[in-house]
Amino acid sequence: DIVMTQSPATLSVSPGERATLSCRASRSVTSHLAWYQQKPGQAPRLLIHGASTRATGIPDRFSGSGSGTEFTLTISSLQSEDFAVYYCQQYNNWPRTFGQGTKVEIK
Amino acid sequence: EVQLVESGGGLVQPGGSLRLSCAASGFTFSSYSMNWVRQAPGKGLEWLSYLGTGSQTIYYADSVRGRFTVSRDNAENSLYLQMNGLRDEDTAIYYCARYMDAFGYYPFDYWGQGVLVTVSS
16 A cells, blocks of 8 residues: 655644645655645545646645655645645555645644 | 535444445536545544446455445435444544546545444443
8 A cells, every 4th residue: 555644743834824744655656646624523625636736716825746756735825724634645546545644733 | 516415324333334325416426436535533534445436346445345335326326335343443434525537546526524433332
C-alpha cells in the first residue's frame, strides 16, 4: 500500500497569514493527489484534485502543487473559516490511502 | 443539488451485523462509481470499499475484506454496506462518497454526512 505522510501534524497560523502543508507519498502517485478539508462534525470536502486543480467553488486562496511523491497545499491568506483539518489522498493505486491529516489552528 | 444520506448505523455487539444504506439524489446515480470511507473517533480517514457503476468492479480494504460486502441498487439510487463479524475497531463514522466519474483515476467529490457505528458489548 502507498503510505501518505503529512507534515506538520499541527500548524499554528494567524488569520491573514500563509499556510503551507506538505504531503509525501511512499512511491510515485504521478499527479493523482487530492486534498480535502474537514471541519468538526462535518464530512470532508474536496478542495484540490490532480495535485493542482481546484474543485468547484473552492476559493483561489487555496492552491496545490507537486507531482510524483512530494505535494504541497498552500492557503495564501488564512480566513477564519479555513481553520480545520486537511487530508491528502492518493488515487493512483488501490487501496486509496489518506494521510493522517494536518490540523490548522489559530495562533 | 447532489445529496448523499447515510442511514442504518447504531450500537451493535462484537460479532454482530449491520447494514448501512446511502440514498443518493441530485445526479444520475447509475453513472458514478461509489465508495465507503470511515473515520474512527478522533482519527483520520480510512477508505473501505469501491463499487463500479455496474457492480462488476469491486475493491475492498484488507481490514474489511471477507467481512463487509458493498452493493448498489441503481433503480433505487442506493448504495449499501453489509457489515458482518463486527469488531470493536470497526467503531467509526461511516461515509459514502461519490467517485468523481464512472471509472479511472478520480477523487471523491461528494460525501454524505456520515453515520455512526458503535461496536461494544
